[in-house]
Amino acid sequence: MKKFVTAPFLPTEVAIEKISQNVAKISAYPFESGYGITLAHPIRRLLMSSSVGYSVIAVHIEGAAHEFDTVRGMLEDISIFIINLKNMRFKINNGEDRVEIKYTFNSKQTITGAELSNDDLTVINGDAYLATINDDFSLTFSIIVQKGIGYVSSEEIRGMVAKEYIPIDAFFSPVRKVTYEIEKMLVEDNPNFEKVVFVVETNGQIAPLDAFKESVAIMYDQMSVFNKVFNLSDVQIVENTFEESNVDLKDLIVKIEDLDLSARSFNSLDRAKIKYVGDLALMSEVEVRNIKNLGKKSLDEIAEKFASIGFPIEGTLPEDVASALRKKLEQLKA
Numbered sequence: 001m002k003k004f005v006t007a008p009f010l011p012t013e014v015a016i017e018k019i020s021q022n023v024a025k026i027s028a029y030p031f032e033s034g035y036g037i038t039l040a041h042p043i044r045r046l047l048m049s050s051s052v053g054y055s056v057i058a059v060h061i062e063g064a065a066h067e068f069d070t071v072r073g074m075l076e077d078i079s080i081f082i083i084n085l086k087n088m089r090f091k092i093n094n095g096e097d098r099v100e101i102k103y104t105f106n107s108k109q110t111i112t113g114a115e116l117s118n119d120d121l122t123v124i125n126g127d128a129y130l131a132t133i134n135d136d137f138s139l140t141f142s143i144i145v146q147k148g149i150g151y152v153s154s155e156e157i158r159g160m161v162a163k164e165y166i167p168i169d170a171f172f173s174p175v176r177k178v179t180y181e182i183e184k185m186l187v188e189d190n191p192n193f194e195k196v197v198f199v200v201e202t203n204g205q206i207a208p209l210d211a212f213k214e215s216v217a218i219m220y221d222q223m224s225v226f227n228k229v230f231n232l233s234d235v236q237i238v239e240n241t242f243e244e245s246n247v248d249l250k251d252l253i254v255k256i257e258d259l260d261l262s263a264r265s266f267n268s269l270d271r272a273k274i275k276y277v278g279d280l281a282l283m284s285e286v287e288v289r290n291i292k293n294l295g296k297k298s299l300d301e302i303a304e305k306f307a308s309i310g311f312p313i314e315g316t317l318p319e320d321v322a323s324a325l326r327k328k329l330e331q332l333k334a
Helices: 035-050 078-086 154-158 208-230 263-271 277-281 285-289 296-308 319-333
Strands: 013-020 023-031 053-061 090-092 098-106 109-112 121-123 129-133 138-148 175-187 190-202
Touching: 023 035, 023 175, 023 208, 035 175, 035 190, 035 208, 053 078, 053 090, 078 129, 090 138, 175 285, 190 208, 263 296, 277 296, 277 319, 285 296
Parallel strands: none
Antiparallel strands: 013 023, 023 190, 053 138, 090 121, 098 138, 109 129, 175 190
16 A cells, blocks of 8 residues: 655665776665765766876976977887877876976886886886987986866866976876666565666776775865755654663574564565574664565564564664674574
8 A cells, every 4th residue: 555755765774886996886775766876976977076196297398398298218209108198097106296207218118107117206007108218318208197177178288387398188086987786676565666776887986886985075064054044954864773781692692583573574584594692683673674575564563573582673782782693693503
């Protein structure tokens, strides 16, 4: 039967999966129908446009007058040298917004990004190729690396650096790719709830989870302008949490078979490999409701059993208790 509601359902769960060093999957759920894309699209835009990164913005090469020049003793033309420099991913180490560093290379050698790393600056893709020089040549050049967001053209940079420098188009964003999918999920017999799954890939200047966190923080900051008028800080979000004084690990390591559940409820939990009360206590209410073949009557029965021992199914364990419980359950199942 259709229920009347007075407020939209609040999502309660976030799951994080580290796929690789520079790729992460972040899932949030459950959202009411339509709410997933409402949040996902602006977060993606902020990740792509407002993530802070680093870029080389100018270079000065001794003996080169402009970007189309050549210098005797170096294999590459200056234009190719600049393209190779732009392909390097820099990161400033000393906390400054801008660094200017001078390099000198003598004798025949192949120069890669690794040779440009020092105490002030790290080249993340150290194997990136820069140039090859001859025996009788000394290459001296200076670069300026800047912290920023978005894109700034070389024409805009020209007035920000000394005249002897060649300005370079700056692409600051450390985020290479962001995708999201909206998946349907079942909540309380309603199949129209949504799960938002982001996949974030960065270039190594920042971890994908940090980039995601910064983008969400930017969204919060942008929305805070309305707080000047509407006092949104007064809005309270209530989260059910077990009273720490009532939490006893002994109650949480009771076997499910000792709860005297009906055969249908017990079998549903057993097939889901849930052996102890603690297994359920560590799950969110949404996760419990989504246990396969666990119907409303079985859920009500389990909720009643949990309430009788002081653990409402919608509650959340304190983190220290949850951590201790996980270790204890691992020992019991070993």
